[in-house]
Amino acid sequence: MRLQTTRTKSIVTTAMAAMLLLAGCHKKQSAPPPYTAPPAAPAAAPTATLTAEPATIDLGQSVVLTWHTTNATSVSIDGVGPVNLNGTTNVTPSNSTNFHLVATGDGGTADANFRVTVRVPAAPVAGTSSDLPDDATFHAAVPDVFFDYDSYDLNPAGHTATQQAATYLNQHSNIKLLIGGYCDERGSAEYNLALGENRANAAKTALVNAGVSASRIRVISYGKEKQFCTEQNESCWQQNRRAQFNIDR
């Protein structure tokens, strides 16, 4: 009986010591957070949504833009001008347009984007003849697409470039296209080849959505195996992060 009491006591002591140790360990990890004044209740930030119906039209058709905002005091849409806080309007864009809405309120600004694609019919232009343009003419009309760092999504400049390329290619249906995907020299060779493939395919997808037949387009990823520029700085790396359009002869 006596022995048992002692043992229980010693177990309790061990347990307490363990708890103390644990508490000690725990204390080290959690320094008291620095004091910060509770923020003053801010004005609610505005929100904005913008849609268009239909999203893709033929040249000459119109679309209905619809927008909703909350907590805004003024709203404007690029190309349309100041508009009501909520509403709809008809627009007839002559080429593919990014509609950009900015809602300003006491709590800041919010913006919303919606892209309307306009299918421009292939105009019968010189060049449907069988001879191909020379490379300089081609590159002037079909600019390369440059990508952000470690990204294979088209940025706004990339959208503009692919639309320009699509317009030209739709007018010159005899041209077959080779898209090369390139990466800058940083990063790992195998991964960059896969990333370059995604870049070239992003450009291809944009062209196909703009009406260029997929059968005219061939895609090759060069990763970082072929570099346009070999200096080690950002402007050079940017040169190398591209999808390049070439005539597939």
Next chain:
Amino acid sequence: MVNRTRLNLVKMAAVVGVMFLGSAALHAQDNVFTGTNTGADRIRIAAANFRAGSADAGSLKQTFDSVLFNDLQNAGVFDLVSKSMQPQSMPGTPQEMRLDEWTAAPVSAAYVAFGSLSVAGNRVVVNAYVDDTHNAQYPQVLGKQYTEAGDDNGARTIAHKLADEIILRLGGGIPGIAESKIYFVHAGGGNKEIWMMDYDGANAHAVTHLGTISLSPRVSPDNSRIAFSSLGRDGFQIRMYSLLLNRPISFPSGGGTNLSPAWSSNGQLAYSSSRTGDPEIYITDANGSGARRVTNSRGPDVSPTWNPKTGSQIAFISGRSGLPQVYIMDADGAGVQRMTDGGYATSVSWSPNGQFLAFAWDRKYGPGAPGGQDIYVMEIASKRWIQLTNGIGRCDFPSWSPDGRHIVFAVGSGARAEVWTMLADGTGKHKLAGTGSDMPNWSFR
């Protein structure tokens, strides 16, 4: 009542005790065991200079002695007696062996490798012995005769075979790697060809002469083929080279870009293919038939590597969540698990025992970020990792040796790249192949 209180106290004490022990165990093990430094003392062994058994053995004997010494040194399991400490005597047979010379300080060897090398006709013959210096009555633990072609390469081969035999007997039963090969990419003249060399960097020579850019060589488990990817008219495609026929053999293309092949230990291939427009991991047999897709996510999936122990799991690199990370999955594509927690992680290689991943990792990736890309090893079960390289330049493409004790890797990139090797705990780093050498791949055996 009292008894019940006491019982509750005991229960509580037990619970707290278990919690405490659990946390203590977690904190005590903050290192990763790679098998090269397990706490056991390294065996002290001496590699005596062999006795020349014929007058014309001179230069071959020199090659043999230095290769044997380096092989035992590189093994990572021995404490090798330096040549300058060795006794003057050069025993050529067990009868000439005087063990007390080798047990006395400063030699203090537990084992001695010795013997004789002679040239007979156009053959080189080596009689090799290993003695246990602490067993005076029956010291011999190894006695073998080797014969090879009578040239430098023959002497080198015999030294590698003897070293592997000694490592197998004294190094815990794991076969040595001195006869293994390393395949790599060699840049020159605007092209990149597949080259091969011995595990110690000797005999480096070209395998392919395709006159284009070839990348990612991976040798098959039976050393009969090399799979790689090569730039042709349709971009990068998987190519196959037969080491038995010494020429390329056909491999079908499924469309798109095809990259980064990887052999399973039973001869299946996994590789990245963008036949759907997005790079995904596919598995085929060794001839490229029966392709099946095992990943399904937007973004690059590339650089697969099989678990060589089980053949039932694949590690790979994916950009599905932004910057590339290491993932593992079952070979049927189920059970995908992300292993790295950020940064830029590429070029994963699975250790032969199945427990570790080696990969290149830039933990603070981005323009102007501090640090660089180094080789890391992660224990798969715990996701704990250690950094193996630091400050020697941009490191990439680690590949495990067959015994799991070594990792070969590339330092630098492009035309400046070199191939280096190290023990799997990061020690013993040294260069194997000079500038223009990249993407090394260690053979399965």
